[in-house]
Amino acid sequence: MPDRADQHAARRADAADRARARALRPARRDDLGLRRALSDRLLPFLVAAMTFLAALALAGFSASSDMAASWRGAATTGVVVQIPNAGAPAASGHTTRRDAVLNALGAMRWVSAETPLSDAALADLLRPWLGAAAANLVVPLPAVVVLRLAPGSSMPADAEAALDRLAPGTMIENPGIWVTRLTRLATSLQALSFLVLLIVALIAVSVIAVATRAGLAARRQSIAIVHLLGATDGFIASRFARRLGLLCLSGAAIGALVALPVLLALGRLATPFLPAGGTSAATANLVALALLPPLAWLIGWATAQIAVRRWLARLT
Amino acid sequence: MVVRLDKVGLRYGPAGAEEALHALTLTVPQGGFRWLQGPSGAGKSSLLRLLYLEARPTSGRLAVLNTDIPPQGSPAARARLARLRRRIGVVFQDFRLLPHLTAFENVALPLRIAARPEGQIRADVQEILAWVGLGRRRDAHPHELSGGEQQRIAIARAVVHRPALLLADEPTGNLDDVQAERLMQLLREMNRLGTTVIVATHNESLVRRHPGPALGLEAGRLVIDDADGYYQADA
Structure with a gap:
């Protein structure tokens, strides 16, 4: 029993010692005086500005990607055929121009579905421009057929000529060329956004490297003393990396918070132009925005580690 | 030996510049005590810089705490040198x-x-x-x-x-006599417990009050290595 009591007392004494050591330990030690040497104003401000730009570039990347997908989708669903004087006899004389064209479209392999618009649907389309008069027009309207392309197919160059032979004056509105151009534009915008991201990251690394060198210059004597007392390169570099990582993290958090309402507003404006999946793209934007502060911390930490270790290599 | 120098030279400038230390050969055993004496510019601080690993020799062989110190220009295991420095205590003349x-x-x-x-x-x-x-x-x-x-x-x-090796560069320069005596008692006590102590000083009266083995430098050369007897400074 006395042994057990002694052990218990020893454990309590150890626990008290540990608690006392924890209580006595300064919350944040600053052996090298980096809190003063590495200001908590300029660098976080610069990182906040760069994070804001990075957030806009990310949003641009995401939006151009969504729009490219939307336009590519339009290319497969948006081919429209107009047949003037649809009720008149076709060139063959056996049927109406409308039926002749529909029969021909049904036989074409590149068409997976052809949907003629009813008069009511056509009137609905015209209502925004003509109002209630759209349903009672005296002028004859062409018949309109919306085509869906077969998967992997494109419209042949002679398709319009083939339909024109059956029903002269029939036109095919093919958005393919525009879709190709717009897709190319979207791809260029994506590349541009990526380039902006890359430039922002390079500027961030440069700014942090300059700040690190300024800190090293300001604390040259302290570093030399700590080095002579036996501090390893890792000990010194970790102090710089911790401080610079923290400054970058706080700056990036501010930049991300400022960018958040801007991204939400831009997302709301872009919603009508995006496909149905646009909401998930907005979520991806928010996730990317949330990842910017930890990324900034990592860039700050790693840049400081490399810059300080290279500088220390000159010491004996 | 805690300190071993074999024809060690130290030059601060480029090759061809005059050497601050020239072909020093000496040893200090574990638990040894040495006064390090000489006029200003004799090379006392340079020798201490070599011993606390702020500088590396340009020629000869240097070993501190039984570890060979690579000469200038050769690759050094930085972490190993850092660990070695932790076993050395230094009282700098300018405090640092x-x-x-x-x-x-x-x-x-x-x-x-x-x-x-x-x-x-x-x-x-x-x-x-x-x-x-x-x-x-x-x-x-x-x-x-x-x-x-x-x-x-x-x-x-x-x-x-x-520390296993204690180096002091004019450690009593700003102390009154009472504090200087207390410091000498501390150094002697650490020495008695096994710490190797090397003290560079101009304080002749201090050396007279605490006679001990001495190293004497003049113009970067070792002129006194009184390892066995007790060097007596001139009165």
Whole structure:
């Protein structure tokens, strides 16, 4: 029993010692005086500005990607055929121009579905421009057929000529060329956004490297003393990396918070132009925005580690 | 041998420049004590710089704490040298205290670098601060301390981690006689417990009061290596 009591007392004494050591330990030690040497104003401000730009570039990347997908989708669903004087006899004389064209479209392999618009649907389309008069027009309207392309197919160059032979004056509105151009534009915008991201990251690394060198210059004597007392390169570099990582993290958090309402507003404006999946793209934007502060911390930490270790290599 | 120099030379400038130390050959055994004497410019500080690994020899062979120190220009295992420095205590002539740290934090620095437990650091630092008579100035920054007080903080920092080799460059320069005697008692006690001690000084009366083996330098050359007898400074 006395042994057990002694052990218990020893454990309590150890626990008290540990608690006392924890209580006595300064919350944040600053052996090298980096809190003063590495200001908590300029660098976080610069990182906040760069994070804001990075957030806009990310949003641009995401939006151009969504729009490219939307336009590519339009290319497969948006081919429209107009047949003037649809009720008149076709060139063959056996049927109406409308039926002749529909029969021909049904036989074409590149068409997976052809949907003629009813008069009511056509009137609905015209209502925004003509109002209630759209349903009672005296002028004859062409018949309109919306085509869906077969998967992997494109419209042949002679398709319009083939339909024109059956029903002269029939036109095919093919958005393919525009879709190709717009897709190319979207791809260029994506590349541009990526380039902006890359430039922002390079500027961030440069700014942090300059700040690190300024800190090293300001604390040259302290570093030399700590080095002579036996501090390893890792000990010194970790102090710089911790401080610079923290400054970058706080700056990036501010930049991300400022960018958040801007991204939400831009997302709301872009919603009508995006496909149905646009909401998930907005979520991806928010996730990317949330990842910017930890990324900034990592860039700050790693840049400081490399810059300080290279500088220390000159010491004996 | 804790310190072994074999024809060691040290040159600060480019090849061809005059050597600050020239072909020094000497040894100091473990637990040895040496006064290091010589006029200004004789090379005392340069020799100490070699021993606390701030500089590396340009020629010859140097071993400190039984570890060969590679010469200038050759690759060195930096982590190994850092570990070696932790076993050396240095009292610098210009103190080299960190101005942004308190007296307590300055003295605690070698222990923190060695990753000692915080509880032990606090106990050891308090004890050594009390010993040098600055227990109540623990929260003062160097600029708030007198020259003598700063020197005592520098001494406390040099010995707090019980180094195997203690080097002191004019350690009594800013101390009154009472403090200088207390310092000598501390150095002698550490020496008696096994620490190798080398003290560079101009203080002839101090050497007379505490006679001991001496090294004498003149113009970068070793002119006295009185390892066995007791060197007596001229009265």
